[in-house]
Amino acid sequence: MMWLTWRQFRTQAIAAATGLVLMAIVLAVSGVRLSDQFNASGIIGCQAHGSCEQLASNFLSTLKGSGYQVVFLIAVGLIYAVPGLIGLFWGAPLITREIEAGTFRLAWTQSVTRTRWLTIKVGVIGLAAMATAGLLSLMAGWWANPVYAASAKAGPRSTAVNRLEPALFGVSGIAPIGYAAFGFALGLTFGVLIRRTLPAMAATLAVFAGIQVAWPQLIRPHLLTPLRSIVPLDIANITGLMMNPGGDHMVVTASVNKPGAWILTNQSIDAAGHPFTGPATQACLNGGIQACNASVGRLHLRQLVTFQPASRFWTFQWYETAIFLALALALTWYCFWRVSRRRLT
């Protein structure tokens, strides 16, 4: 059974391995140079010079628009795409291909029970899926180490990257392993339910992409209770002043200096603790930024921030990986149940 699984899977396995090797070469060549550039930037040991924030910010701005950014974007795009592609091309056709060609009638009447057939198929291909995503994430993580190190030291107004925020969380650490297992199991399940390759692939794509988009917005922020921070609003940090022409509405936003944190909400509140919505001060209506800022300062506003601190990165990673692995297991169990109850033919 191992032989048949490998014989049927080897083309895809070789394609995946080739992709991994190519990516490894690109990341290794570019990563060594990026690392050299980081070592030369003076960020290490920057306390002695007293300008960590400036050095880190400079380093990050040299990367912007460079080849490194292209490599990073390709790696990020690939890690996002891989779990879905695995569901589409490894998960969905696993059963449907056998049903469409009628070959399940050949495979399941050899001296191997169909439960064992499915166990080995799911085991081999599922592990390959998880290994592919895990290796990609590991390589990209190694490559991006200098970027994250500089980002942790750069100030709030720099082009720092943040791996706890939705854009990068899903392509960092171990979470891609969970997504790959889930994508594979989702494809397998739609294959078992729909029994035809193309519709199963379409359903897998739609549902997986939907979850990938909705999850960071709707579910991840609530996995751990966010922290709240209330500090007096510092007019030096004001980044936005918005008011309507009549001046009865005004919103004030200020930057947050929490390196690596995932900022969920950031708003100004008044002395009573209610969100500040205006009215605008006379100085602001008259124009003149200095006078306006000074008048806002006299309102004694406070800044309320809810956030997930950078220190929770690995907790989130473990939670998310565990959740998606559990979902993958539940889907796989369902597929086994369907197949062993002979609900396919």
Add this chain to the structure above:
Amino acid sequence: MTVVLESRALSKRYGRRRGLTDCTLSVPAGRVAGLVGPNGAGKTTLLHLAVGLLEPTSGTIDVLGARPAASPEQLARIGFVAQDTPTYAGLTVADHLKLGARMNPGWDVGLARSRIGAIGLDPRQRAGKLSGGQRAQLALTLAIAKRPEFLLLDEPVSSLDPLARREFLQGLMEAVAEQGLSVLISSHLVADLERVCDYLIVLIDSRVQLSGDVDDLLASHRLLTGPLCDMAALPPRWQVVSASHTDRQSTLLIRTADPVHDPAWTVEQISMEDLVLAYMSKAANTPARDRTLEVQR
């Protein structure tokens, strides 16, 4: 008498559609049993239930004394050639033999190789490039080389040309003779099976209409021609399968254990094909609820 397949009140429904209804069968060992019936009668359903690809809705089926596909050991004792003889299009002939060897503990390497050689298949050829006849032979080789006790074949020759048909059935009969296999082979054409079967099961509209030893069935059925008769006046031990009347003449197909002595009747032996056709037209002319299940043991 040992049996290879025994079913009791076996039924399979696909939603509201009936696949197989109340099928009670007993197929003896060491026979080549033909499963005959029109397309959609339930032949594939019965065979899939027998190899464990389907689970019964109700009733039981035992194959070689065990529930189908319950264990690797049970699977090893049956061979199955599915309808349209599926093979992996992207795998070569040699790959298929390797598949058989890896997935079956009782695999007979020599037998598989010599059969492939005798058919004249190139081991490097992809199965997707084989002709229908060659693919059927490959599928038969896979089923035979696992050394089963009971071989089931689902319409193996229906898509083959007459020559390939004859070669396939010849190969099958050689294997049966050499290995002492029990066989259950289905077809919607009686002519395919007439020469190979010694046991017959007629399945029509999801029900078994007739089953038994071919010689017994042929001996107990007679075609009578005589003057127009009164159906009510016929001997009670005659079971009339079909009757047709003209103004002056009656033609009856009867089933009876007794010889027919009445000189008014001209008695003819019946062929297997006529027998099956008579039961098919009987089923077509009878409302479903009136049909009786006839099983000869």
